Amino acid sequence: xxxxxxxxxxxxxxxxxxxxxTGSETALYGKKVLFxxxxxxxxxxxxxxKIVKSLNSSxxxxxxxxxxxxxxxxxxxxxxxxLCREKNIDFILAVGGGSVIDSAKAIAAGFYxxxxxxxxxVGKGRVEKALPxxxxxxxxxxxxxxxxxxxxxxxxxxxxxxxxxPVLRPVFAIMNPEVxxxxxxxxxxxxxxxxxxxxxxxxxxxVENNDLTDHMCEAVIKSIINNAPKVLDNPEDYxxxxxxxxxxxxAHNDSLNMGRIGDWASHGIEHELSAFYGIAHGAxxxxxxxxxxxxxxxxxxxxxxxFASRIWGVEYNADNPQAAAAEGIKRLENFFRxxxxxxxxxxxxxxxxKFEIMAEKAVMFGERGNYIxxxxxxxxxxxxxxx
Amino acid sequence: xxxxxxxxxxxxxxxxxxxxxTGSETALYGKKVLFxxxxxxxxxxxxxxKIVKSLNSSxxxxxxxxxxxxxxxxxxxxxxxxLCREKNIDFILAVGGGSVIDSAKAIAAGFYxxxxxxxxxVGKGRVEKALPxxxxxxxxxxxxxxxxxxxxxxxxxxxxxxxxxPVLRPVFAIMNPEVxxxxxxxxxxxxxxxxxxxxxxxxxxxVENNDLTDHMCEAVIKSIINNAPKVLDNPEDYxxxxxxxxxxxxAHNDSLNMGRIGDWASHGIEHELSAFYGIAHGAxxxxxxxxxxxxxxxxxxxxxxxFASRIWGVEYNADNPQAAAAEGIKRLENFFRxxxxxxxxxxxxxxxxKFEIMAEKAVMFGERGNYIxxxxxxxxxxxxxxx
Numbered sequence: 001x002x003x004x005x006x007x008x009x010x011x012x013x014x015x016x017x018x019x020x021x022t023g024s025e026t027a028l029y030g031k032k033v034l035f036x037x038x039x040x041x042x043x044x045x046x047x048x049x050k051i052v053k054s055l056n057s058s059x060x061x062x063x064x065x066x067x068x069x070x071x072x073x074x075x076x077x078x079x080x081x082x083l084c085r086e087k088n089i090d091f092i093l094a095v096g097g098g099s100v101i102d103s104a105k106a107i108a109a110g111f112y113x114x115x116x117x118x119x120x121x122v123g124k125g126r127v128e129k130a131l132p133x134x135x136x137x138x139x140x141x142x143x144x145x146x147x148x149x150x151x152x153x154x155x156x157x158x159x160x161x162x163x164x165x166p167v168l169r170p171v172f173a174i175m176n177p178e179v180x181x182x183x184x185x186x187x188x189x190x191x192x193x194x195x196x197x198x199x200x201x202x203x204x205x206x207v208e209n210n211d212l213t214d215h216m217c218e219a220v221i222k223s224i225i226n227n228a229p230k231v232l233d234n235p236e237d238y239x240x241x242x243x244x245x246x247x248x249x250x251a252h253n254d255s256l257n258m259g260r261i262g263d264w265a266s267h268g269i270e271h272e273l274s275a276f277y278g279i280a281h282g283a284x285x286x287x288x289x290x291x292x293x294x295x296x297x298x299x300x301x302x303x304x305x306x307f308a309s310r311i312w313g314v315e316y317n318a319d320n321p322q323a324a325a326a327e328g329i330k331r332l333e334n335f336f337r338x339x340x341x342x343x344x345x346x347x348x349x350x351x352x353x354k355f356e357i358m359a360e361k362a363v364m365f366g367e368r369g370n371y372i373x374x375x376x377x378x379x380x381x382x383x384x385x386x387x
Numbered sequence: 388x389x390x391x392x393x394x395x396x397x398x399x400x401x402x403x404x405x406x407x408x409t410g411s412e413t414a415l416y417g418k419k420v421l422f423x424x425x426x427x428x429x430x431x432x433x434x435x436x437k438i439v440k441s442l443n444s445s446x447x448x449x450x451x452x453x454x455x456x457x458x459x460x461x462x463x464x465x466x467x468x469x470l471c472r473e474k475n476i477d478f479i480l481a482v483g484g485g486s487v488i489d490s491a492k493a494i495a496a497g498f499y500x501x502x503x504x505x506x507x508x509v510g511k512g513r514v515e516k517a518l519p520x521x522x523x524x525x526x527x528x529x530x531x532x533x534x535x536x537x538x539x540x541x542x543x544x545x546x547x548x549x550x551x552x553p554v555l556r557p558v559f560a561i562m563n564p565e566v567x568x569x570x571x572x573x574x575x576x577x578x579x580x581x582x583x584x585x586x587x588x589x590x591x592x593x594v595e596n597n598d599l600t601d602h603m604c605e606a607v608i609k610s611i612i613n614n615a616p617k618v619l620d621n622p623e624d625y626x627x628x629x630x631x632x633x634x635x636x637x638a639h640n641d642s643l644n645m646g647r648i649g650d651w652a653s654h655g656i657e658h659e660l661s662a663f664y665g666i667a668h669g670a671x672x673x674x675x676x677x678x679x680x681x682x683x684x685x686x687x688x689x690x691x692x693x694f695a696s697r698i699w700g701v702e703y704n705a706d707n708p709q710a711a712a713a714e715g716i717k718r719l720e721n722f723f724r725x726x727x728x729x730x731x732x733x734x735x736x737x738x739x740x741k742f743e744i745m746a747e748k749a750v751m752f753g754e755r756g757n758y759i760x761x762x763x764x765x766x767x768x769x770x771x772x773x774x
Contacts, residue, residue: 001402001625001626001629001630001633002402003401003402003403003404003405004399004401004402005398005399005400005401006398006399006401007396007397007398007399008395008396009394009395009396010394011392011393011394012391012392012393012394012645013392014390014391014392014393014645014646015388015389015390015391015646016390017390018390208626209626209629209630211610211613211614211626211630212606212607212610212630212633212634212637213633215605215606215607215609215610216603216606216607216637218602218606219599219602219603219605219606220599220602220603222602223598223599223601223602226598227598238388239388239595239596239598242388242596242646243388243596243598243599246388246599246600246645246646247599250599250603250642255637255642258399258401258633259401259402259629259633
């Protein structure tokens with residue numbers, strides 16, 4: 001186990017009707033608030049009205065900035081920063097999923113940042129100060145509601161990059177599973193894939209002796225697997241929606257990372273797919289993670305065997321230990337397929353024409369991964385395994 | 388799943404050599420510090436000197452108050468409050484195990500409290516404000532390093548009571564597993580029992596549909612079971628000590644309690660044993676928990692069967708499902724025995740002469756428990772099952 005520092009002070013307000021606390025929680029931090037949201041689905045579902053009512057009843061003065069897209073864009077972040085400076089905003093309320101929250105965090109950091117906040121995404125700037133961000137979560141997936149991370153896409157240069165700074169951790173996260181009843185099945189499945197990937201990125205580490213956090217990672221994935229078919233069969237199964245929403249938070253709140261170093265290669269490899277083809281992050285992960293597992297299990301099968309055995313119930317067979325790894329990967333693929341997801345690039349209509357450039361971009365800041373370090377040629381092989 | 392609010396902002400600084408950060412962390416909060424500790428074992432192990440050096444090198448002014456005993460006493464808390472007021476203390480550094488930390492929290496609360504702080508332990512007073520408390524943990528057990536709780540014994544009236552207030556959560560917890568190498572085997576075993584009990588108190592709930600936190604509870608207990616024999620066989624096994632220390636924190640940081648209501652009857656029933664006989668809390672829990680499980684499994688076996696099956700690997704048998712519960716309890720007892728602990732009151736030299744008065748005191752503030760509600764007669768039966 002590695003030395004570590006862990007601190008996550010986000011206040012989680014979880015359960016039925018909790019969106020009604022948005023105004024009172026926001027009022028603890030902000031007098032002049034930016035209400036940030038996405039493409040307007042919150043207006044259709046009625047959440048928008050509830051938020052406005054709650055803010056008004058707590059006497060919170062706010063302006064709005066909607067229009068955040070999946071794979072949130074730098075251009076809107078720039079617009080948000082200008083707006084916040086112009087209107088003397090002191091708090092950002094993000095109502096949405098990971099894209100809205102990440103956009104809010106980037107604006108919050110950019111507010112105090114001299115120069116272009118994109119610099120901080122490409123390792124050229126430090127974020128020491130940010131406006132406080134509060135969240136009303138609508139999509140369980142990214143875990144951004146309690147994380148220090150923000151991922152933004154710069155369309156001008158086809159680049160999707162992330163940054164992590166302690167000051168980006170939201171001060172509160174309001175999570176009502178009922179709000180997720182109206183999520184399309186596809187988006188539910190993408191979110192579930194993203195949260196499983198977040199756990200797996202932490203599970204696969206070169207750091208040995210992490211017995212407790214290994215078991216905790218396995219617990220989270222097992223529970224997600226249990227509840228995924230329930231929410232897809234019955235979108236209004238409160239308890240199953242609650243389990244999925246809670247799992248998405250735990251998967252990325254850093255508690256599963258105590259004493260270990262995550263891998264994160266698959267995320268990096270997927271980000272190129274999202275950047276080049278505009279596909280949903282979860283859709284890309286369902287393709288890339290099995291391919292990554294195949295690639296690493298050929299070189300270092302041990303943890304993949306543990307993954308297969310403890311999570312998927314694959315029996316260890318002394319005559320052919322590697323077969324357990326292969327069977328575990330197959331069960332993961334079957335699980336993704338059972339949610340209606342593609343597990344090959346071809347099924348997404350993506351051919352091999354950009355493998356070379358994507359592999360190059362994936363390692364533009366150096367090797368990827370921790371369980372196994374990956375250079376450009378390794379990434380290229382993984383794209384081929386995903387073909 | 389129940390609605391819940393979760394917030395735990397304690398900064399965990401975990402790993403080798405981390406006690407050297409005591410001074411710099413303390414200096415973030417305090418200018419005039421009370422350095423609170425126990426019977427002096429930290430002087431034998433050299434930890435005391437390291438702390439003093441670290442405080443001095445960060446320019447922190449401090450006074451000392453040692454002498455905290457297991458089952459920490461109200462009389463020393465009163466002394467600490469007087470001292471803090473007299474010396475204008477603004478921060479309390481607790482270096483020790485749960486007793487020292489709980490004593491520090493009681494002093495921290497008492498500093499601002501008008502009247503006797505004992506009132507707050509018996510439900511007659513509210514704690515809205517407290518001095519900040521920082522921790523250097525020496526005994527993994529109570530989980531007080533990140534909890535909102537404090538348990539204090541009032542010897543004058545033979546009463547051991549707890550209180551919980553958000554302001555009592557320590558601001559930092561420095562945890563170096565190496566510091567625990569010198570713990571006597573007995574104390575290591577008591578601590579392990581205490582942390583397992585903390586998980587079980589949360590695991591056994593009448594609230595249904597807590598799949599994720601059930602799995603997380605099981606993960607923590609499984610890891611404790613894996614690592615307990617390792618630390619007892621080789622007290623200087625760093626990784627196993629680290630797993631146990633981390634598990635003790637996770638067991639009580641409230642993350643396992645998200646969406647559920649804990650039982651806590653066994654803790655209440657045990658507190659009477661500690662108060663009347665002065666036995667270690669962990670020693671009492673190893674006796675009371677199996678007895679409690681036997682009592683509740685006769686009335687409501689389902690969760691005990693799950694406990695047996697998922698944690699202890701007991702196979703469910705359709706012909707006799709209750710047998711799995713009994714086998715799980717037996718394996719828990721065997722585990723306690725394997726650590727050298729008694730699992731019957733008789734083995735601790737405790738007879739039935741005080742069962743009546745202890746049962747009465749255990750329910751003096753009302754029924755105990757959540758998985759099953761227990762009145763005085765139920766508690767009496769549990770003492771008898773523990774005989």
